[in-house]
Amino acid sequence: SVPLAFFSGIGAGSKQGILFKGGVSLEAMSEIKAVVMDKTGTITEGNFVVQKITLTGDLKEEELLAYCASCEQFSTHPIAVSIHSASVERGLSLKKPETMEEIAGHGIQAIIDGHEILCGNQKLMERFHVDIQNHQEASYGSEVLVAVDGKLAGYFLIADTIKKDARSAVRAMKKMGISTAMLTGDGKATATAVAKELAIDEVYARLLPQDKLNRLGTLRKQHESVMFVGDGINDAPVLAAADVGAAMGSGADAAIEAADVVYMTSYMEAIPISIRIARAAKKIAW
């Protein structure tokens, strides 16, 4: 049976927009030693804006954007949405790809007007043997590289912002004796910059969904009891595998379903607040 104190904990959470799916999730949360977070949408706002376009081939800026947006128009990834928005702002007309595939943690491969278009990160380019030897990863922001018929045609610099309360949330967790880690599919430069800015203890970049799952396994061995916080479709398996899985507000349905705890808002402060509620409930219960 679930001690009464846990029901009051569930009530306290709901007032703060924190949905505990049951007394068991509260109890598990009272014992976690480390919080592992996804970057995009969890630590950052996930509201990407195209900041800069660089051309490396014969295509003009609007042609590059039209190709890329034609690939990205059906994707719900925040990066894809920003590319699509930029094309809409410029009034570009988009094409319907003949074939299209979204590759998790990489980007998109499509055929448009008989040309093979790749839009995504360095890993996508490496996977399809596109020469990016002369390409230097930006020190901040996410990049979407675009290749046409196997040649790099240009790239977009897309910037996201760190949530305003991220720093105080990480500090609060540390004060509670909780270690912090960040997992991301994004590049090393951006990941390191964000982790450093927030003083997050450990950072792992360029991870595919399967790598995130493996890393979580290692962290669970090191820290005994680990909570994972994420928001994306890709995060669902990691949420399910963690001792406590927490889905961040307005996340993907799959993430919300796999989670033990749901933060209805996207404030990062919800993380330490929920742990505090869980610990208080546990103290009263026993």
Ligand code: ADP
């Ligand atoms: P995070 O772990 O930061 O939440 P994801 O696992 O969702 O990131 O994606 C990892 C990386 O894969 C992104 O930073 C981006 O470089 C690339 N990516 C994923 N989907 C797309 C897409 N539709 N278009 C372009 N790039 C993408």
Ligand code: MG
């Ligand atoms: Mg994400």
